Amino acid sequence: MDAIEELRRLASTAYLNRSDRPIWLQIYDRIEVALESGTLAEGEKLPGEDDLATLFGVSRITLRRALDRHQREGRLQARKGVGIFVRAPTVRYLVHRHEAFNEAVCDDAAELKILSLVRKPASAAAIRAFSLAEGEEVFAMRSAIVVGATPVYLAAKEFRIDVFTGMEAVVARGGSILDAYAAAGIPRYVRAETRIFADFATEAEAGELQVSVGAPLLRSRSFNTDLENRVIEVNAGCWPMFAVELVFASGPADIATSSVLDPAPRRS
CATH class of the missing domain: 1.10.10.10 (Winged helix-like DNA-binding domain superfamily/Winged helix DNA-binding domain)
Known part of the structure; x- marks a missing residue:
């Protein structure tokens, strides 16, 4: 009809x-x-x-x-x-210990965009995670994932400068976050902790995500460690609540692409 x-x-x-x-x-x-x-x-x-x-x-x-x-x-x-x-179709994200959120979108149309990379004083979360002194700097990166013309994920990441010494050069030549990890001699990392909670979009987030101010969001707070259990990245992200399905995997990183479970309802 x-x-x-x-x-x-x-x-x-x-x-x-x-x-x-x-x-x-x-x-x-x-x-x-x-x-x-x-x-x-x-x-x-x-x-x-x-x-x-x-x-x-x-x-x-x-x-x-x-x-x-x-x-x-x-x-x-x-x-x-x-x-x-x-709103654009729901995007599936794989939540896996060895897979970054930005690399784990189960949608071939998704595109990661690095919006900015600057040196700035570490946030309180990064100071605690990296054991830094007040005022010490980190690499602060803002990135987004876009499907078609619709942003579906925003992230604010902080990286240890002493570990990712060549990050600015990697990003300047169009490299990815995983390229920066490789350049730092870190072939593999572990997402040591991820916290997800509900919140509402601020005015700035609403503009970037193309939703209304106060729209419900899912927020994540996570940090990655190297194989020596040293924290090397702190990440704060958010998605429009109706734009994402989170898939938690404990086996191989590609388990979510062939899930035996029914997909989540489009809307609730």
Whole structure:
């Protein structure tokens, strides 16, 4: 069935008494049905606000409240001057002791972009992890993973300067993070700890991830060690909550590519 026709069908159902559930939330519910069923496909542009308001028989203000909530939750994505789109497909990440987050995206269309690399005073987390003195510098890197035109992951990494002495040269010639590890004489490392928790997008993160301020995120805090158990990297990352499926693996690093489990639901 055509998306507009299905939306029209959903919109034609009589509203419940607004004292039971506000009209804008009932519209939110119906749009959610269209998203979960695939009627509004991932990457698809929604009809304009005027058309949707007419379809649902409400004012633009009421309609916008429903759309705004879906945007805050990360299901919809507003592109300034273009319109509102269904967020890009969920990306699967492999969480494995010997695999970096940035190298573990189970999606051939994903592209890692190193946004910046500078020397700066270590954060409190890096001072503790690296046993540094206050004010000592680290290599601070910002990177992103992009699928198509959609950013799905941001990371702020810190590396020991005394270990990664050639990192600036590696990045300047277009090398990857793993190239920097290799240049430092570290053929293999271990992700010693990863913590994942929920939070909300700041204004800066919302702009970079193309979500609304306050959209739910998953944040990670992790650190890597070399084979001598020396901490050499501290990493803080975040994803839009509806854009990621985390796959925890304890066996070979490619176990997630042939999982015996059903994939996670597209949305919940």
